Amino acid sequence: MAEFGFLVVEIIYFTFGILTILKTMKNWKLNKNRMLLAVTVYISAVLVRSIIDMGVYASGFDIDITVAGGLNIGMIMGFILFTIQLEFMFYLMDLPKLYTLPVIITTYLMMGRILVDSSMPFIIYAMITGYGSAFFLIKDGRKSRNGLAIGMGLFFLFWGLGSTFQIEILFVSLRLVAMIALFLGTKGFYEKYVFVNVEEEQKIMGTWIAKLVVKE
Amino acid sequence: MVENIFLSSITQLGYILNIIVIPLATIIVGRKLVKEKRTTGRYNAIRGLIFTIFFSFSILVILEFFVNSPVFNLPLLIELFGDGFESFGLNTLIIGIIASLGLTMVATANRWEFLYYTSLFIFGGMILLYIFTGFEALLTPYIYFAGGASIVFLYLTGFRVKDNGALALAIFFTIAFGTVIFDNPMITPFGVIIYDIFILVFSLGLFKPFKKEVMA
Numbered sequence: 509m510a511e512f513g514f515l516v517v518e519i520i521y522f523t524f525g526i527l528t529i530l531k532t533m534k535n536w537k538l539n540k541n542r543m544l545l546a547v548t549v550y551i552s553a554v555l556v557r558s559i560i561d562m563g564v565y566a567s568g569f570d571i572d573i574t575v576a577g578g579l580n581i582g583m584i585m586g587f588i589l590f591t592i593q594l595e596f597m598f599y600l601m602d603l604p605k606l607y608t609l610p611v612i613i614t615t616y617l618m619m620g621r622i623l624v625d626s627s628m629p630f631i632i633y634a635m636i637t638g639y640g641s642a643f644f645l646i647k648d649g650r651k652s653r654n655g656l657a658i659g660m661g662l663f664f665l666f667w668g669l670g671s672t673f674q675i676e677i678l679f680v681s682l683r684l685v686a687m688i689a690l691f692l693g694t695k696g697f698y699e700k701y702v703f704v705n706v707e708e709e710q711k712i713m714g715t716w717i718a719k720l721v722v723k724e
Numbered sequence: 725m726v727e728n729i730f731l732s733s734i735t736q737l738g739y740i741l742n743i744i745v746i747p748l749a750t751i752i753v754g755r756k757l758v759k760e761k762r763t764t765g766r767y768n769a770i771r772g773l774i775f776t777i778f779f780s781f782s783i784l785v786i787l788e789f790f791v792n793s794p795v796f797n798l799p800l801l802i803e804l805f806g807d808g809f810e811s812f813g814l815n816t817l818i819i820g821i822i823a824s825l826g827l828t829m830v831a832t833a834n835r836w837e838f839l840y841y842t843s844l845f846i847f848g849g850m851i852l853l854y855i856f857t858g859f860e861a862l863l864t865p866y867i868y869f870a871g872g873a874s875i876v877f878l879y880l881t882g883f884r885v886k887d888n889g890a891l892a893l894a895i896f897f898t899i900a901f902g903t904v905i906f907d908n909p910m911i912t913p914f915g916v917i918i919y920d921i922f923i924l925v926f927s928l929g930l931f932k933p934f935k936k937e938v939m940a
Contacts, residue, residue, distance in 0.1 A: 607838040609845055616849040623857040 515565035517680050518558060524687040525555045531694040532656075546596050547660065551690070553592045557585050577622035583630060586671070587614045590637045593664065597641045631672060638668020653703050659693015662686065731909050738916035739792060742785040745920040749927035750778040756929075770889050773829045777822055777893065778927070784818040809864045812854050820847050820867055826874030826897060833881045833890050843870060871901050886934040892926040 529551050536544035573581050594610035617629050642665035649657030663686040670682035692698065753775045761767050790796050791805045806813020827843035830836075847866065854860050875897045882891030896919055903915030925931050 604837045605840045608842040612842070612845045612849055616853050619859070620853055620857055623853075623859050629856075 511565050511568060514676070514680050515562060517684050518562050518565055521680075521684045521687050522555060522558045522562065524684075524691045525551055525558060528687065528691045528694050529555070531691075535694070543600060543656065546599055547656065547694075550592055550596050553589060557589060560585070575622075578625035578627075579618055579621045583621065584618065586630065586634070587618055590614070590634060593641060594637050597637075597644065601644070634671040635668060638664050638671060642668060649698075653699065655696055655698035655702075656693045658698045658702070659690040662689035662693070731913065734913040734917075735909070738913045738920075739785075739789050741917060741920045743789045745924050746778065746785045747782040749923045750775065750782045752927040753778050769832050770829065770887065773825055773832060774889050774893065777825050777829070778923070780818050780822050780825070784815070784822075787814055787818075809867050810860075812851070812860050812863060816863060816867065817851070820850075820863070820870070823847075823867055823870035823874055826878060826893065827870055829890065829893065830874065830877040830881050833885055833887055871897065875901065888926075888932055888934050891933060892922075892931050896922060896926070 529548055532544045532548045532551070535541070536548065575581065575584065591610040591614045594613075595607065598604075598606045598610070613633065617633055620629055642661045645657045645661030645664065647661075649655070649659075649661055666682045666686035666689060670679040670686070673679065753771065757767065757771045757775050760771060787801070787805055790798055791802050804814050806815045809816055809819070824843040824847045828840060831839035831842070847870075850860075850862055850866060854863075875894055878890045878894035878897060881887060882894050899915055899919040899922065903912045903919070906912070906915075922931075
């Protein structure tokens, strides 16, 4: 029964993912912003994982097939996603000198996982990647009033939280929250409702006070 | 008997020359680096790398002198220094850094930005993997591969971009790695003396097959 619940959540998550990709692609066609293309590539990779997860929940098939030592397929996919995430961050931060770093980290962590049966290095890597990216994007998004950056930041934050706890129900739920936060970012929600437009607010306040004065 | 005394004397002469010439060459290159910084306002990356390679090599030869000298008896240093390329020790650590810096120099001279720090990341990861898991099987292949690749690419770079530094390091690496690989009492001491003389010639600025130097 729990598996069915997870499947429903996963389908909703996947649908939001597809809507996000469609929206970012549409925006990219309009302004050719490289960040939108990078977001599309990243979310596509995330959705590949989602398709496998849906298959797992639908068929009850166990994805945790051990490859060698403590390394299983689920973890390899996690590593690949974090590698893409870190690459995405270095691309956004314009740090080409660090482009090879995520691949090297991932290779060594996978080797370490084969040699020592401990999840701690993976969790630490996930936390650093997730929270580091979230901090950078939310900070930058606030500064530049960029809703998409805020959305991506929240996506990484919730995704990172889910990966930290390693409890399936939390992981699945937080992933859904993450995707919704990103979807809202692509729809311009944060620009509209979160960022305070001082000029606009003063205009409204001015009108409101003016109305009061007229009434009196 | 006479042959043994001759070879032993040549070997000792090589050690003594090493601890005089290599640090002297490091100081000369370091002075040039600082002088250039004062004139141009920024460090020359190629010269900085040559200085770091020479500095690492100075530490290696000083440690080697204390380890091999019959006068000093330092069991802890001998143990930490290690023997051969099969396991991690101060010896392999410094040789690994030198080989990695050779590849960094190739990337810098060719302006392959995404490869600038790749070799250092790989070697750093190897050290961390060893610290956490005790795995060191990659060390020997890495040192041979990085050393060989450094030599080949430094020659190619030296001739391609007409860089005196790259060509000098290629020749130096060839002799130095040659003496290590062909560890023969008849060859090694002469190899050491030859690269000492060559390094001195290069650091004094007398090795200039190309008139125009590359600026990275």
